[in-house]
Amino acid sequence: DTGVSQDPRHKITKRGQNVTFRCDPISEHNRLYWYRQTLGQGPEFLTYFQNEAQLEKSRLLSDRFSAERPKGSFSTLEIQRTEQGDSAMYLCASSPDGFSGNTIYFGEGSWLTVV
Amino acid sequence: AQSVTQLGSHVSVSEGALVLLRCNYSSSVPPYLFWYVQYPNQGLQLLLKYTTGATLVKGINGFEAEFKKSETSFHLTKPSAHMSDAAEYFCAVSLTGGGNKLTFGTGTQLKVEL
Numbered sequence: 001d002t003g004v005s006q007d008p009r010h011k012i013t014k015r016g017q018n019v020t021f022r023c024d025p026i027s028e029h030n031r032l033y034w035y036r037q038t039l040g041q042g043p044e045f046l047t048y049f050q051n052e053a054q055l056e057k058s059r060l061l062s063d064r065f066s067a068e069r070p071k072g073s074f075s076t077l078e079i080q081r082t083e084q085g086d087s088a089m090y091l092c093a094s095s096p097d098g099f100s101g102n103t104i105y106f107g108e109g110s111w112l113t114v115v
Numbered sequence: 116a117q118s119v120t121q122l123g124s125h126v127s128v129s130e131g132a133l134v135l136l137r138c139n140y141s142s143s144v145p146p147y148l149f150w151y152v153q154y155p156n157q158g159l160q161l162l163l164k165y166t167t168g169a170t171l172v173k174g175i176n177g178f179e180a181e182f183k184k185s186e187t188s189f190h191l192t193k194p195s196a197h198m199s200d201a202a203e204y205f206c207a208v209s210l211t212g213g214g215n216k217l218t219f220g221t222g223t224q225l226k227v228e229l
Contacts, residue, residue, distance in 0.1 A: 004158075031215060033216070035217075040124075040221070040222075041221055041222070042119075042205050042207075042219030042220050042221050042222050043159070043205070043217075043219050045218070048216060055214065056216070091159070095215055097215075099215060100147050100209045100211050100212065100215045100216075101147045101164070101167075101209070101215075102215050103149075103161050103164065104161075104215065106151075106158040106159040106160070107158050108156075108157050109157070109158050
């Protein structure tokens with residue numbers, strides 16, 4: 001199976017620590033997205049890349065959050081100085097290009113618990 | 116800006132009964148509409164989508180949805196529920212020129228009882 005893969009699947013960290021999540025999109029997909037999902041809510045858009053270029057960032061993405069996609073392949077999402085409010089599932093997704101009718105394929109998510 | 120409203124955060128049906136999950140959207144331009152399913156501790160899987168053409172869309176696992184522009188709705192149905200349909204269902208919208216960025220509803224948890 002060559003779907004979207006995310007690592008780690010679960011992360012427990014102490015408040016104030018930094019965490020990094022990795023996402024490997026479907027091969028040859030140019031678009032890569034990050035979403036955040038909290039309990040009882042739908043996923044919320046954070047940011048997306050077209051190849052290596054980060055094209056849009058949500059207001060949800062505070063200065064403590066940074067995302068990269070070097071070489072237009074895998075992506076990382078780093079959260080610095082974590083807070084309890086950062087506890088959520090971070091979903092990565094990819095699509096072939098930016099056509100708005102394209103299917104977006106999601107990974108299984110990375111659960112973050114900040115204690 | 117676009118938005119999605121899913122009426123009923125929890126829906127319970129008997130096995131074999133009709134499933135109806137409601138979704139209404141607001142959009143200033145013609146939308147693309149999606150239904151995703153999420154099983155516990157997993158990511159989202161596409162059930163079906165509407166882009167253009169036929170307004171009745173068939174998806175996986177026997178689900179279908181009908182785009183009704185006049186009602187700004189995209190309700191999801193399945194004639195006969197199965198225990199394996201128990202999951203959370205999300206309706207989502209993306210807009211032309213919006214960068215294929217999805218806006219999701221808050222989800223409906225479907226419970227299937229014997």
